[in-house]
Amino acid sequence: MCDRRIWLIGGTQESAQIARACVDQSIPCIVTVTTESARSLYPPMPIRVGKLTPADLKMFLREHFIFAIVDASHPFAIEISQLAIAIAAELKLPYLRFERSNVVGEPSLNFFSFAALLETDLLIGERVLLTVGYRSLPQFAQWHDRAVLFARILPSIEALSAAQAAGFTSDRLIALRPPISAELEAALWRQWQISIVVTKASGTAGGEAVKRQVAAELGVRLVTIDRPSLSYPQQTSNLMEVMRFCQAKLRQ
Known part of the structure; x- marks a missing residue:
């Protein structure tokens, strides 16, 4: 059998x-x-x-x-x-x-895609932390001269290579595997003096709820990319x- x-x-x-x-x-x-x-x-x-x-x-x-x-x-x-x-x-x-269930909590500024976000001037002159996954980082490659960009990636050779190819230097990268505590999240944002965090609507397991909480506590603007629509x-x-x-x- x-x-x-x-x-x-x-x-x-x-x-x-x-x-x-x-x-x-x-x-x-x-x-x-x-x-x-x-x-x-x-x-x-x-x-x-x-x-x-x-x-x-x-x-x-x-x-x-x-x-x-x-x-x-x-x-x-x-x-x-x-x-x-x-x-x-x-x-x-x-x-x-x-x-995953959608996160309900502190508000964020939502965009339906990365392209929609990058059509605005929202990130210009800001210190931006990208927690969007390494595959999305190439979309920000042309923004290094318009904003101070940082990225959090998974601890893998593939993620590091992709981030470096997108123009991120080692001092602008941190490799961490979720889940990430609110304390660690807040400490990182303070260390880098982050003014805007860009994330995905990835649910509680993806750390979205923690980011909403920390953004509210620190007065950091949170930008969330909506989930793709799929039936x-x-x-x-x-x-x-x-x-x-x-x-x-x-x-x-």
Whole structure:
């Protein structure tokens, strides 16, 4: 009998929680992540590291006898979500999206995209901390002569290389893996005399709530980039519901 598995699209803290619950409940699954450093988030289990493309996705699904998909990727990782939704529809695979709840709290200034933000003069002359992920830093490469830019990145060679390629020098970078406490967040902002923080609407697990709190306490302007709009066929913000989905599909 083949070893059927759930495909868990990972790379987030919640996906690690789901993976541990699957191991505890003897639910067979394989996790996919894009970076080697993300592997450490997970318990001993099958993990595939690397970007999945449309060309190799069907082979991946066949090789691992995938019978359902749980998408717990980052809210801004829409490329893999779109790919998973399309293949699930084509092959009639059950799909469930775990979507982080939106943060409700101290207000921020919201933009629907980085391009919309950079069309304004909001950042000009400011000391700006970017907590937007290293893949977004190239969009700010032409802004080093208009603002004093700092960036927080993940502690990985890939992230550091991308930041340096976008014009960030070592004295303008700090490498930290979330979660980050309010105390550490505040200390960093004070150290760099930050006047504006740019972040993504990545939910509490992504540190958004902490940033809202610290921004209010320090009087720092917080700019938030809204989540991309994507229509998921089925979604939940409840981890217990994810596990019920996994158990139900395993029994089918």
